[in-house]
Amino acid sequence: MSVRWLFGDQLGPHFTDDLGDDAPVLLVESRRVFARRRFHRAKAHLVLSAMRHRAAELGDRCIYAQVGTYAEALDGVRAPKSVAHPTSHAALRFARGRGDVEVLPARGFATPMPDFARWADGRGARRLLLEDFYRDARRRLGVLMDGDEPAGGRWNFDADNREPPPRGGGLAVPGPWWPVEDDVAAQVREDLDRWERDGDVTFVGRDGPRRFAATRAEALAALDHFVTHRLDAFGPHEDAMLADDPWMAHSLLSAPMNLGLLDPLEVVARAEQAYRAGEASLQSVEGFVRQVIGWRDYVWHLYWHQPPDYRDRNALAAGEPLPQWFAELDADAVEARCLSTALAGVRDHGWVHHIPRLMVLGNWALQRGVDPAALTDWFHRCFVDGYDWVMVPNVVGMSQHADGGVMATKPYASGGAYVDRMSDFCRGCRYNPKKRLGPDACPYTAGYWAFLDRTRDRLAGNHRMAQPLKGLERLADLDAVVAQERDRGTRAP
Numbered sequence: 348m349s350v351r352w353l354f355g356d357q358l359g360p361h362f363t364d365d366l367g368d369d370a371p372v373l374l375v376e377s378r379r380v381f382a383r384r385r386f387h388r389a390k391a392h393l394v395l396s397a398m399r400h401r402a403a404e405l406g407d408r409c410i411y412a413q414v415g416t417y418a419e420a421l422d423g424v425r426a427p428k429s430v431a432h433p434t435s436h437a438a439l440r441f442a443r444g445r446g447d448v449e450v451l452p453a454r455g456f457a458t459p460m461p462d463f464a465r466w467a468d469g470r471g472a473r474r475l476l477l478e479d480f481y482r483d484a485r486r487r488l489g490v491l492m493d494g495d496e497p498a499g500g501r502w503n504f505d506a507d508n509r510e511p512p513p514r515g516g517g518l519a520v521p522g523p524w525w526p527v528e529d530d531v532a533a534q535v536r537e538d539l540d541r542w543e544r545d546g547d548v549t550f551v552g553r554d555g556p557r558r559f560a561a562t563r564a565e566a567l568a569a570l571d572h573f574v575t576h577r578l579d580a581f582g583p584h585e586d587a588m589l590a591d592d593p594w595m596a597h598s599l600l601s602a603p604m605n606l607g608l609l610d611p612l613e614v615v616a617r618a619e620q621a622y623r624a625g626e627a628s629l630q631s632v633e634g635f636v637r638q639v640i641g642w643r644d645y646v647w648h649l650y651w652h653q654p655p656d657y658r659d660r661n662a663l664a665a666g667e668p669l670p671q672w673f674a675e676l677d678a679d680a681v682e683a684r685c686l687s688t689a690l691a692g693v694r695d696h697g698w699v700h701h702i703p704r705l706m707v708l709g710n711w712a713l714q715r716g717v718d719p720a721a722l723t724d725w726f727h728r729c730f731v732d733g734y735d736w737v738m739v740p741n742v743v744g745m746s747q748h749a750d751g752g753v754m755a756t757k758p759y760a761s762g763g764a765y766v767d768r769m770s771d772f773c774r775g776c777r778y779n780p781k782k783r784l785g786p787d788a789c790p791y792t793a794g795y796w797a798f799l800d801r802t803r804d805r806l807a808g809n810h811r812m813a814q815p816l817k818g819l820e821r822l823a824d825l826d827a828v829v830a831q832e833r834d835r836g837t838r839a840p
Contacts, residue, residue: 349429351371351430352372353372353430354434355397356605358607361455362607373421373428374409377414377416378547381548381550387550387731388551388552388553389558389731390728390731393557394606396535399411417441428447428448428449455604457488477642478502490615490636491632498629499629505634511769518592518596522594523594526558551675552694552695553694559603565603569600570609571617574621577596579626586769588685589771595700599698602732604643611639611640618636618639646741649744653753657750660751662748663758663802664716665718665719667717667718669717673712673725676729677839681840685772686840688772689707693729693730697729698732704726706761709745710759710761711840713747713758714797756811758806761791763780764781765791778840796822797833800825803816
C-alpha cells in the first residue's frame, strides 16, 4: 500500500481526502531543519504543535518519524510513497530526486498550476498583473459574481479600503479568537527548551501563548469568529496601523492557511456567504477575497513561474548586511516608534500585518540598501506564516524591488508622511516626519531622499519614478541629507 507523505505545511484534510480511511500517512519531524537556521521560537512551536496534533488525529495510520533528516525517515519506509507538490524548490528537488516518491499536483491553492500557466501564456508579452489574474480567478471560480458581472458592479474596492485609523481610538471590533493550549503544546515547549539547553538549536523571538490555530478545528473556529465578528470592519482600515492594536480587524488566518489547515476556497466561500446574508459589507468581503484568492495565489504561482534564481536577483545593487539589532528583533534599541513597534510585534508574536511588513520593515531595509537575500531569509525565519514561496516573491519582488519590476511597477519606498497619515506612530516619536535634516529628522523621510539619490541611475528608465526623481532637483539640502543618512547607515534609528 502506498504511503502519503505530508510536509508540515500540508496538514488539512484536502491533503488526504483521496485516500482510504486506513491508508498510512507519514509525517517527518526533522530536528535538523531547526538546527540549520535560527527560526522564531513561536514559529517552531506552532509548526511542531500542528504536526503533532495532526498525527494524533490520524491515530495508528500515522507514521510519525522524529529523526535528524527527511532522508532517514523516507529510507525507513520501504513502501511506495506519494506527496502533494511541495511548497519550495528545494523540497521539490528532494522529493523528485528520491525515485520512490510520486509528486502529485499542488493542493491548498485556488488556482491550479495548469490554469495559471494557460493564463500567463495567453498574455504574450504583457505583464502578469495581479488585478488581471484576480479578475480571471473570480470569473473562473464564480466568486463574488452576479452572473457575468462582479458583485456590486465593481471588481475592486481597494480605493475605499485605504482609510487611516480612526481618530482618538481603535476599531470598534471584538478581539481576535485565541486558541487554548493543551498538553501537546506544552510538550512541544518542553522539547524546544530541552533542545536549546542541549545546544542543538537556537531561536529568535519570544514564545508566549500561542496566537494561531494549530488544528483543523481551531482553524475553523478562527475562520468563523473572524467572519462573524470582524470581517465587516476589515476593509476600510486594512492598510492602517495602530501602536496599541497590532491585530485591528485582520483575520490572522494566514498561518493556518499556510499550514494547510484551511483551503482558500472554503475561506472565500464563508466570506461570500456573509456578504450574501447581509452580515458583512461588499467593501470588506471583496478586500479579503482579493487577499486570499488574488494575492496569495498570485504570489504562489509567480514563485514557480519565475526561475529558481529569481531569489538571487538584486536589481538595485543592495549589499548592506542585515544589522544585528534588526536580525535579533531588538525593538528596545530603536527609537523610531513605527520601527520599534513593528519589531516588537515580530519579537513577541512572529507576526505583524501586511502594511508594517511592507511600509515599515521592508521600507527601512529598501532605503538603506540591505541585501535582499538576507532580508528574505529573515522574513522566512521570523514570521509564523513565512515559507519560501511566500517570502521570495513578497520580499525580492514586492518589498525590495530587487527583481527590477517583475512584480511591482515601482519601488515601495515612502517617507514619513505615509506612516504619519496611516498610523498613530508619529505621535510622541522623537523624530519629526516633516523633517529630513537634523537630529530629529525622520529616518524614513530622510532615508527616502537618500534612497532616490542612490538609485537614480538604476530607476531612471522607470516612468513611474520620473516625478519622484525630479523632486531631487528641488532639494537644496540634498547633499547634506545624503551625508547624514550615510553617517546613520544601518544603525538603529
